[in-house]
Amino acid sequence: MFHKEGFKIIIGAFVILAAGILLAKLYIDNFYIQKAVQVTLLIILVAILQFFRNPKRATILDDTQIIAPVDGKVVVIEEVYEKEYFKDKRIQVSIFMSPINVHVTRYALGGLVKYSQYHPGKYLVAWHPKASEENERTTIVIQNPTYGEVLYRQIAGAMAKRIVNYAKVGESVVQGSDAGFIKFGSRVDLFLPLDSELKIKLHQKVKGGIDIIAS
Incomplete structure (x- = not known):
């Protein structure tokens, strides 16, 4: 589950990832460089996803705490x-x-x-x-x-x-x-x-x- 404040950034990151992977495949002939670029983009996406994660928490309500x-x-x-x-x-x-x-x-x-x-x-x-x-x-x-x-x-x-x-x-x-x-x-x-x-x-x-x- 992700926080709503990150939705636009996450969508943009997916678009950039897809475009980057495609462009790397089309314009980079060296296999290893191509894969390095694609993996780097994927790592950046994963970092963005983990930053905007919004885990559910079972808070015990207590006015004294x-x-x-x-x-x-x-x-x-x-x-x-x-x-x-x-x-x-x-x-x-x-x-x-x-x-x-x-x-x-x-x-x-x-x-x-x-x-x-x-x-x-x-x-x-x-x-x-x-x-x-x-x-x-x-x-x-x-x-x-x-x-x-x-x-x-x-x-x-x-x-x-x-x-x-x-x-x-x-x-x-x-x-x-x-x-x-x-x-x-x-x-x-x-x-x-x-x-x-x-x-x-x-x-x-x-x-x-x-x-x-x-x-």
Whole structure:
């Protein structure tokens, strides 16, 4: 199953693959070079298909828990001052996605969308300390009657130049459901209340919609 944000790119990749294989067969006489070109095109297609994969996840709904919004590695756990929305101290948990990770963003908590804002910006490498404030990004706040308000931020990386965000202010969202997509390498930051009990460790790999971040 593939994410809808990748449909146009996948179709285009199939067209280019078919055309490339045909042209290689017609215009490249050397058998080995011909096959090398065709195999290279096939590898590129497979890479695109795996990037836009969208596996189904059986999320256990729980208003007392924050689940991982994306697949990836936990690269930051620290207390910081969040100055865009809360303007106070929060626990920041950052998850870095490599190009081989699933890039679907899922709602870490169910509830009401209180804030959703896109910010154009730079394309620093996603693990750069300033990426959270200077890169292209979206900031979304979900309000839950049990857990309170939780902010998550989709951050574009050096390769990612398009963030897709489905969260709209005023709508109710379901924990674990599709919240958007970040194309080609990125990171997601969570900003949690200081009394959150963390369930993850630094450098731990997590699976979006499944693994518990905090309670």
